Amino acid sequence: MRMKKPRMGLLLALVFVWASNVQAQEKVETDTSLATATNAVPFNVSSVSGVNLVDAPVETAQPANFVLADPADPAAPAAAAPAAKPKYIFGDRDDYRWQLGLGVEFLRFQSNLIDASLVGLNTTVTYFTNDWFGLEGNLVTGFAPTIYQNEHVKYFGGAGGIRLGSRRARFEPFGHALFGGAHLQPQTAGNSRGTWTVQAGIGLDYRVNSRLSLRGETDWVRSAFFNNAQNNFQAVAAVVFHF
Numbered sequence: 001m002r003m004k005k006p007r008m009g010l011l012l013a014l015v016f017v018w019a020s021n022v023q024a025q026e027k028v029e030t031d032t033s034l035a036t037a038t039n040a041v042p043f044n045v046s047s048v049s050g051v052n053l054v055d056a057p058v059e060t061a062q063p064a065n066f067v068l069a070d071p072a073d074p075a076a077p078a079a080a081a082p083a084a085k086p087k088y089i090f091g092d093r094d095d096y097r098w099q100l101g102l103g104v105e106f107l108r109f110q111s112n113l114i115d116a117s118l119v120g121l122n123t124t125v126t127y128f129t130n131d132w133f134g135l136e137g138n139l140v141t142g143f144a145p146t147i148y149q150n151e152h153v154k155y156f157g158g159a160g161g162i163r164l165g166s167r168r169a170r171f172e173p174f175g176h177a178l179f180g181g182a183h184l185q186p187q188t189a190g191n192s193r194g195t196w197t198v199q200a201g202i203g204l205d206y207r208v209n210s211r212l213s214l215r216g217e218t219d220w221v222r223s224a225f226f227n228n229a230q231n232n233f234q235a236v237a238a239v240v241f242h243f
Contacts, residue, residue, distance in 0.1 A: 103238025118142030157182035213240040
């Protein structure tokens, strides 16, 4: 009987400790649930709409190795140079196809009836199909002093043909051959004032710029006035416009 009482006391002590632990654990769980409920914020649309995203600082991410180039640093990459302005290049070029030559002409005319030195105008138009071949036409006038009792020598001519020449340098040599006709005054007894002419010669253009050249030219001119053949000479100094 004496042994049962200590055992009963020990059993009651264990029951009391177990009950105390259970009560403490339930209290802790209750406090945790209350704290969770207190910290939870219900979703409110009005609170979200009040947030100002514009004023929020925005940080731009920079590359880790980003380094500003120093213009004075020779190792820095050079900026792209501006494109050079196109310049007129002599040589194989996209040149103007048309030429207009306006010049002064000297024509030395000799025949069995008239011997005169004439000065006049020479107008030439040329159309180039490529950089060395062109189609050409000209008009020629010449005037000489008085002969035969107040009769003036007057010469009018026109011809058309081809022109060959280089257009690849500042100096442009050329050759041409033309066929046409001419009219000569004064009237002589029993003779016509008109006949055919053949003109062939060489020349040289000096290219001042893309639009302008200076020309020197010499030609052999064959005609058949007064039922006779004439072999005459002409020289031309002209200004040539390109367009």
